[in-house]
Amino acid sequence: MLDVQERPAAGAVEAPAWHRKDLLDTDVLSRAEVELVMETADAMLEVRSRPVGKVATLRGATVVTLFYEQSTRTRASFEVAAKAMGADVVNLTASGSSVEKGESLIDTVRTLEAIGADLLVMRHGKSGAPYLAARHTKAGVINGGDGTHAHPTQALLDLYTMRRHLGGLEGKRVVIVGDVLHSRVARSNIWTLLTAGADVTLCGPATLLPRTLASAGGEHGRVTLTANLDEAMADADVVMALRIQKERQATGLIPSLREYINVYQVNAARAAKAKPGALIMHPGPMNEGIEIAPDIAHGVDSVIEEQVANGVAVRMAVLYLMATARTK
Amino acid sequence: MTGELLLGPGEVARTMRRLAHEIVENNHGTDGLIIVGLLTRGHPLALRLGRLINEFEGVEVPVGSLDIGLYRDDVARRGQPTPLRPSSIPANIDGATVVLVDDVLFTGRSIRAALDALLDFGRPARVRLATLIDRGHRELPIRPDFVGKNIPTALIQEVQVLLKETDGEDAVYVLNTEASHA
Known part of the structure; x- marks a missing residue:
């Protein structure tokens, strides 16, 4: 003492x-x-x-x-x-x-x-x-x-990784795309991102987007829900793809894996719509070729391995x- | 709380100049010298020593910082985590002469922790200890090599070092805590 x-x-x-x-x-x-x-x-x-x-x-x-x-x-x-x-x-x-x-x-x-x-x-x-x-x-x-x-620790390490690249998160736009409904990663991330001052866009098929999360940002309206990934990507600072559990297809929540890939895969064309150098993230384990294209998952803007470290x-x-x- | 000013800005500056000269003299020059300040207030003092040595030797000595939070012997007793900062050791310390710098030497426990922390970075040829103030009351067999000022204190007193870099002014006070009036 x-x-x-x-x-x-x-x-x-x-x-x-x-x-x-x-x-x-x-x-x-x-x-x-x-x-x-x-x-x-x-x-x-x-x-x-x-x-x-x-x-x-x-x-x-x-x-x-x-x-x-x-x-x-x-x-x-x-x-x-x-x-x-x-x-x-x-x-x-x-x-x-x-x-x-x-x-x-x-x-x-x-x-x-x-x-x-x-x-x-x-x-x-x-x-x-x-x-x-x-x-x-x-x-x-x-x-x-x-x-x-x-x-919670996934959300904290995600925030930590974003901060290392972006500095503060105040006013930054983070897009989380995929099966938000079943994602504990997305939920915990929403809270840390809002606390850090970021705006959060949740994107995915309407069946996988819980409406209740729209009010998570309180009166500030800092959480946006959209089914249109191309729109969501505009001016994004961070794009986080979530794992699509293949067994979800059987439940009818997504019409087909192929359609999901067509509309919601984070690929080069879509990544190009985000801010130059926007971070590409994924909590793992990845289904490469489904929710994320392999060249993007391992591309220059990917921080996926850094997330793990x-x-x-x-x-x-x-x-x-x-x-x-x-x-x- | 009452306080007595022990060193003002001029005296702190003169003391630091003398310490810088002593370090270089003791090391027979600047070869293999690395100065490492303990966070928080040892670090600005280490940077000052580095600048002073550069002024009169024309050599840039590597200066680093060391956080001892993970090495304290009271981690489990405090009930609250010690705030941590990254250490920064700018050069390979293997075979070097490392001068640890702290503001106040008291029980010696911080220095014990600093030695453990430092040795995780390598195996220096020798480690020296420089302190602006030695206030006594050692609890471990640790002894400074370079002392700015010895100040005999009572245990109930506190020594407060203020530095321009962290506190806006250079000054050393001895504070008599409330307990001393009881």
């Missing part, structure tokens, strides 16, 4: 604060909190750039990843992030755990807390499941994607903030 006095705070620089036990969605995050995550991620990106991109800050902390749904990048990204911070990591999936024997979510979460989990990264097919888990454990819960509801830094930041802000 005395060490604090070694660098007294002169002037009125108020230290940013983090008081959240859980990170379940981005809708509750203030601009200052988002800013704190971004600034912390800057420091983490620098750590990752070193010859040994690893620190021991969170040694003694245990991070459990609990994935009831399959995942490559999110789970691996959290694991790499936790290890880069010096934490111990336990990975659990629904198959091969007691979940298969019928253990309830609440019992599983309590068991993990008893084992010594400090932070729980959870993915679940049911929207809201991490909220239920968070209410039944003292461990901090990070939502790694729940149903069609939210994916930034994801580690942003998740290190989130783990750091949540692990150190925990009250004893």
Whole structure:
């Protein structure tokens, strides 16, 4: 404690604060909190750039990843992030755990807390499941994607990637195109983008565009819905394509994959309508040739791989903030 | 809170000039010298030392900044995350003489953390420590090589360093906290 006095705070620089036990969605995050995550991620990106991109800050902390749904990048990204911070990591999936024997979510979460989990990264097919888990454990819960509801760390890493290229997001136009209805990525992105001051255009077939999201921007009308991608692309600073789950075709929400490609694929001709150098993004995994053309996915304006790399830094930041802000 | 002015702008400037000369003398020149300031207030001091050395040696010495937030020994105890900033080490420190620069040397815990942080960037031949103020009360076996001013203090006092770059003026105060009147 005395060490604090070694660098007294002169002037009125108020230290940013983090008081959240859980990170379940981005809708509750203030601009200052988002800013704190971004600034912390800057420091983490620098750590990752070193010859040994690893620190021991969170040694003694245990991070459990609990994935009831399959995942490559999110789970691996959290694991790499936790290890880069010096934490111990336990990975659990629904198959091969007691979940298969019928253990309830609440019992599983309590068991993990008893084992010594400090932070729980959870993915679940049911929207809201991490909220239920968070209410039944003292461990901090990070939502790694729940149903069609939210994916907060994806939204934070997307915002971080945009900021690295565009600076501030104030007044920038971000187009999110595809299956918005089923996209937890789109939902969480809307909140961070609005908080950062961007205008959001959601684009896709009318069957995949929830009307209720039009009011997400409040009275400012900063969320626009449109079924016309060519129009939406005009003056876009960022174009984010969402994955089309092929099984949606069976539900009749899109007439045919071929028609979807014709009307909604992010390709060179459409990208040319956006601002020169507009960022091309995708949360992954991509169906190249369906929602995004391969030459665009791997083109000069694509930051898709950078999103993945930034994801580690942003998740290190989130783990750091949540692990150190925990009250004893 | 009452405060006593210990150093004014002129004294800070003269002290920094002397420190810059001492560093170069101790290193027998500027070969292999890298100056690294601890964030926040050690960094502007490191930049000043770099400029001063350039003035009288005509050599541009690499100057970097080091954030110690991830290396503090009280990370888990504070209950709040320490704000972090990216470190910037401008040259390969392997085999170099690194001079760490901080504004106030007190318990020595910051310097312990800084040594850990620095060694993550490589293996310097030697590490020296320069501080504008040494106020005593060490809790770890750490000793400065270059000291601007020794100030005997009581534990209940605070030393406040203000710098033009961060605070608009150069000054060093000793503050008597409320506790001292109790």
